[in-house]
């Protein structure tokens with residue numbers, strides 16, 4: 001299997017070559033040259049591997065699917081990496097992603113029982129093990145630099161903690177994350193994890209990461225890398241739980257299932273697109289957005305219009321507060337018949353200059369729905385509160401704000417005879433303020449998180465200056 005860039009670069013690379021990279025050299029995103037096809041016999045075999053979610057089933061399924069895309073890690077090693085990642089000890093249940101039934105034909109797929117209680121653990125935990133494996137094989141080290149306002153940073157830290165050859169330097173806006181999120185990140189005492197609280201806002205943190213990445217001499221000397229959502233290995237890891245959700249919602253491989261996905265950067269639902277392209281019988285993929293409706297607007301109108309920071313709303317489902325969807329280019333590449341030149345024209349300078357592109361009059365736009373099965377919808381703060389309340393009253397189940405956006409939109413797209421699976425992307429404890437607003441009571445707190453706000457914290461507060469951050473990184477690289 002070789003990987004290509006969505007912007008037409010001639011290079012073809014193997015999995016481990018792109019594992020530690022972000023963008024392709026031409027600014028595009030990596031995708032496989034073709035999607036491996038899963039026919040009826042293969043699907044039957046995958047269902048048997050998953051084995052109804054019995055212990056080891058998810059890891060076996062992950063191994064089978066990853067093997068279709070990775071041919072430069074020996075099979076025994078890849079299997080061991082999957083078995084080490086997807087355990088009941090880390091994800092809380094033997095099924096790893098159990099389905100919870102709300103009513104007949106309407107389910108939640110629980111993706112948020114990993115260490116940080118959000119679905120990003122599903123991919124990030126695997127990435128931690130893949131990074132450690134590949135760095136050891138090369139005899140190299142990597143310093144991961146990132147900016148976070150919550151979920152991504154903590155998922156990265158919990159995936160990389162204690163891993164050999166990897167250090168994490170994670171910037172967050174000082175005093176702006178919730179007490180729970182701060183406690184989750186800052187209570188990590190691992191030598192290789194460095195929390196840096198920047199006196200500024202999230203954009204300041206991101207600007208510093210960009211400055212450091214643009215300082216090529218520093219970047220090379222200090223082996224700086226990232227783990228952002230465009231990483232192909234992260235997306236690939238997410239393909240697995242669409243299969244696991246499908247097998248749990250059906251008894252026969254001839255049935256179809258629809259998924260609704262609370263979306264921000266389009267990483268999660270893009271994994272669903274890949275699963276569908278492989279031949280998994282997915283009927284529709286419903287993209288649910290919050291008030292930041294860049295994606296809903298595209299699927300309704302064919303116009304992709306990125307927002308400025310002034311038009312990006314701070315909402316009660318903050319992990320979906322995006323101004324542009326970084327993984328969307330992957331889907332558009334397929335939609336445009338894999339025409340790298342057109343993708344480059346749309347997403348390169350065109351988008352920076354115009355801030356939009358328009359496919360509304362292009363015949364391919366209709367295929368987003370007719371051929372690729374995409375639908376979309378939007379949810380607001382009021383919808384979120386209503387949905388959290390309704391699900392709690394009717395099903396005695398507390399859902400988080402992002403999942404509530406999914407449930408709200410999913411209800412608008414249900415079809416008789418086709419099960420609808422909503423991906424649960426976080427647990428309510430992470431967004432307690434809105435739960436209290438909706439239900440008048442605190443969300444339940446899993447036992448291992450009792451009292452984490454009182455644990456000692458390890459964090460360095462710094463002014464929003466790139467040079468200070470660089471000095472801190474250099475000092476900690478020299479020390480080890």
Ligand SMILES: *Cc1c(COP(=O)(O)O)cnc(C)c1O
Pocket residue numbers: 118119120151152229262263264265266267268269319320402425426
């Ligand atoms: C990251 C995140 C999302 C959005 O996922 P994308 O892959 O960026 O579309 C939704 N919900 C939660 C809780 C998240 O952390």
